[in-house]
Structure formats: C-alpha cells, structure tokens
Amino acid sequence: MKQFLFLLFTLLFLNTNAQEVAILKYNGGGDWYANPTAIPNLVEFANKNIKTNISKNPQTVAVNSEDIFNFPLLFLTGHGNVLFSDDDANNLRNYLISGGFLHISDNYGLDKFIRRELKKVFPKLEFKEVPTNHPIYNQTFKFPNGMPKIHEHDKKVAQGFGLFYEGRLVIFYDYETDLSDGWEDEIIHNNPKSVREKALKMGANIVEYAFKN
Numbered sequence: 001m002k003q004f005l006f007l008l009f010t011l012l013f014l015n016t017n018a019q020e021v022a023i024l025k026y027n028g029g030g031d032w033y034a035n036p037t038a039i040p041n042l043v044e045f046a047n048k049n050i051k052t053n054i055s056k057n058p059q060t061v062a063v064n065s066e067d068i069f070n071f072p073l074l075f076l077t078g079h080g081n082v083l084f085s086d087d088d089a090n091n092l093r094n095y096l097i098s099g100g101f102l103h104i105s106d107n108y109g110l111d112k113f114i115r116r117e118l119k120k121v122f123p124k125l126e127f128k129e130v131p132t133n134h135p136i137y138n139q140t141f142k143f144p145n146g147m148p149k150i151h152e153h154d155k156k157v158a159q160g161f162g163l164f165y166e167g168r169l170v171i172f173y174d175y176e177t178d179l180s181d182g183w184e185d186e187i188i189h190n191n192p193k194s195v196r197e198k199a200l201k202m203g204a205n206i207v208e209y210a211f212k213n
Contacts, residue, residue: 019052019211022061022071024102028083033060034107035077038183045183045200046207050140054207063088068095073210074102077180079109082117089120096121096170101210104173105180108153118163118171127161127173136160136172139208141201148198150191151178168213172206179203 023039025032039058046052061067061074064087068074074095076082084092096102104114115127130136130146137143137160147160158177162169174180181189182199191199 019054020059020071021054021073021075021207022059022068024068024074024076025060025062026076026078026082026084026088027063028081028113030078030080030082030110030113031107032076032078034079035105035180035184037185037188038077038180039075041185042180042183042200042203042207046204049201050204050208052207052211064091066091068092068100069098072099072101073207074100075105075180076102076114077105077107077110079107080113082110082113084117084120086120089117093121097165100170101213102171103206103210104171105178106173106175107178107180108151111175114173122163122165125163125165127163130160130162130169130172134162134169135213136169136205136209139205141205143202143205147174147177147179148202149177150182150195150199151189153178169209172209174202 021039043054043056043058047054063084132144132146137146147158149158156176159175161173161175163171179199179202182191182196183203186196
C-alpha cells in the first residue's frame with residue numbers, strides 16, 4: 001500500500017505544473033522555522049520579477065510527509081541540529097529522484113548537521129561546488145562570480161554547493177552567505193537595499209531553475 005501511494009504521488013508530482021514552494025520541517029531541535037519573513041518576501045519578488053504564480057502564504061511540510069510531492073521546490077534553513085529518521089531520508093530521496101528540488105540555506109551553524117544527515121539520503125554522493133557557468137547562476141539574473149555574499153561570519157568566501165543525482169542538480173546549498181537572511185524584512189537585519197536586492201535576485205534564480213528542471 002505504501003509503495004502504491006508513493007508511485008501515485010510520484011505520478012501526480014511529475015505531471016504537475018504547479019508553481020509552489022514549501023518550508024521543510026525537520027526533527028532534531030534545530031530552528032527549521034527561522035527567517036519567517038524570508039520566503040514570503042522571496043515569493044513576492046519572484047512573482048513580480050520572473051512572473052511566477054506562487055501562493056503568497058507558503059506552507060510548511062514535514063520531511064516524512066507525502067505532501068512534499070505536491071511542491072516542486074522545498075526550502076530548508078536553521079542554525080542548529082537536523083535529524084532525519086530512516087523514513088525521513090527515504091521520503092526525501094524519493095522526492096528528489098522523482099524530480100523535486102531542495103534549497104538549503106546555511107543560517108550559520110547548520111553545516112555540520114545537514115552534511116551528516118544528507119549522507120542518510122544519498123550515502124554515495126558528495127557536495128560539489130556548483131560552477132559559475134551553471135544555469136542556476138544564469139537565469140533571469142546573472143551572477144558571473146557565483147554565490148553573492150550577504151552576511152559576514154568567519155571571513156570565508158560565499159559558496160554554492162550541490163548534490164547531483166544522475167547528472168541533475170537536486171540539492172542546492174548556499175554556504176557562508178546567509179542568503180535567506182537577505183530575503184527577510186529590511187528592519188530585521190538592516191541590510192542595504194543593494195544587498196537585499198542581490199539576495200532576492202539569487203533566490204529568484206533558484207526558484208526559476210527549480211521550476212524549469
């Protein structure tokens with residue numbers, strides 16, 4: 001029965017043209033709910049500037065829920081621990097190999113946990129730095145130097161990493177940049193307009209890429 005439901009959801013997912021994004025809820029105690037204004041602001045920017053038609057109030061879905069198959073794009077962030085059960089990892093893997101896309105935004109402190117847990121999802125895959133000529137940096141907005149720097153923490157360069165499954169980018173991970181902080185309401189971080197604009201444009205590229213591929 002469970003396998004039948006998975007196949008059914010996969011077929012529905014692969015045949016949908018829905019333009020939706022959901023926030024991914026995970027266990028482990030990490031603040032999956034961080035940056036509450038980020039996705040609504042990104043959605044507003046994308047709908048206006050790249051002509052998407054995403055719901056203004058993004059939903060939250062648990063990583064082990066079959067509901068993730070209703071969304072071509074999932075977003076995950078936080079500062080702390082992430083913990084995937086076997087069911088979580090299997091569900092997320094099935095989602096990703098069926099055509100889904102996950103964007104992870106390192107909100108400073110997530111790195112060691114998310115790398116560990118993604119080994120449960122794809123034990124044989126390693127993160128690779130996404131080259132600057134990759135389409136994700138060359139959608140409506142162009143980023144010839146790759147990932148823009150939004151916030152400074154450890155004086156490390158901003159990077160975009162990817163997990164590639166059978167040649168397809170299925171997970172994009174922004175690291176040492178706090179990209180999603182740049183999507184939040186201006187008053188929260190007091191970012192200059194130019195910095196917020198860079199962040200939103202890169203976010204829109206991620207949305208556009210996820211919906212096309």
